[in-house]
Amino acid sequence: MSEHLQPASGEFCADKAHRLPVRVYxxxxxxxxxxxxxxxxxxFERGRTESLRACGIHHSELAAMDPPLAFAVRxxxxxxxxxxxxDDILVVETRFRPQAGARLMxxxxxxxxGETIATASVQAVCIDGAGRAKRPPEWMQKQWQDFVLTTISE
Incomplete structure (x- = not known):
């Protein structure tokens, strides 16, 4: 297999939405x-994971940190x-809302x-290795800051 072949990761667009195409099997x-x-x-989980990855935040790297970090849907x-x-081709759109404490909205x-077939409003929380909520580190907040919507109409 070619070394440059990578799984689909989607991309952030000008409207600050991350878009990930998926096929229904x-x-x-x-x-x-x-x-x-x-x-x-x-x-929806794939969309959230790939949007964080596109920001430079990888779950495997979070788990390897000392102390380890993770995200959990609250x-x-x-x-x-x-x-x-x-066989439908769907697009998962993910938009970050302003963060509130340990919560990522x-x-x-x-x-x-182009037609919306389902929506989700998600509140995820950053947790430590013991499962306790904690504010995401500053470096992590900087990673996604450029993609956070500043107004409801965005």
């Missing part, structure tokens, strides 16, 4: 042929608008051909 669907509701959470609200089906949307 048969394994993502239920008996009716539509995407099983829990799989939408997987798509709260998530999901709205299912339209069904996705096998994100809005996410799953789109198909």
């Amino acid at each position: 048969y394994e993502d669907t239920d008996f009716s042929g539509v995407v099983y509701h829990a799989r939408y959470l997987h798509f 709260r998530m609200g999901v709205e299912f608008i339209r069904a996705a089906r096998v 994100m809005d996410q949307a799953l789109t198909r051909d």
